[in-house]
Amino acid sequence: MIIKYASKEDVEAISAVERECFPQSEAATEKEFVERVKHYGNHFWLMYEAEKLIAFVDGFVTDEYDLTDEMYENAAMHNENGAWQMIFGVNTLPDYRKHGYAAQxxxxxxxxxxxxxxxxxVLTCKERLIPYYEKFGFKDEGVTDKSIHGNVEWHQMRLTF
Structure with a gap:
């Protein structure tokens, strides 16, 4: 397995994995990934097995304290010198789940x-995933009113150093 940062050559594979991992109402589009990679490709962690992208984590950096829906939509909000690393997505292809790849x-x-x-x-997740992220030291801050992405109830979780 190889872990690398994203470049524009990875966008098509990133988009394909996202479509397989999230419902259409929650998945980012290829166009959104083009912008994200352009603004913060060094905040994508991609796991490849040979030539196949099997998992990735992405998000940008900001001084904002809370994760908001606008952040998903506006890659230009990325601030490389920001205080908080936001996590927008944790994606693993179904055939590769339960092997610890997302954890890596x-x-x-x-x-x-x-x-x-x-x-x-900072990340947001569905209630059923709270125990998973707690294993990494994230603390549940409750249901957020700053994100209704995909018309889902999201819990904001924070790992503070």
Whole structure:
């Protein structure tokens, strides 16, 4: 397995994995990924098995304290010197789940954020995933009113260094 950052050559594969992992109402589009990679490709952690993208984690950096829906839609909000690493998606192809690949990518994102001097990481998740993220040290801050992405109830979780 190889872990690398994203470039424009990865966008088609990233988009394909996203479509397989999220319902259409929640999935980012290829056009959105083009913008995301352009603005913060170094905040994508991609896991390849040979030539196949099997999992990725992505998100941008900001000084904003909470994750909002606008962040998903506006890649230009990325601030490379920001305090918080936001996580927008944790994706693993169904055939590769339950092997610890997402955990490896989350740990890499956490390590990178520490090395870059961030205050921590923030993500949102569905209630059933709270125990999974707690294993990495994230704390549930409850249901957020700042994100209704895909008309879903999201819990905001924060890992503070």
């Amino acid at each position: 990518l989350i740990c890499r994102a956490v390590d990178d954020a520490k090395q870059q001097g961030r205050k921590g990481l």
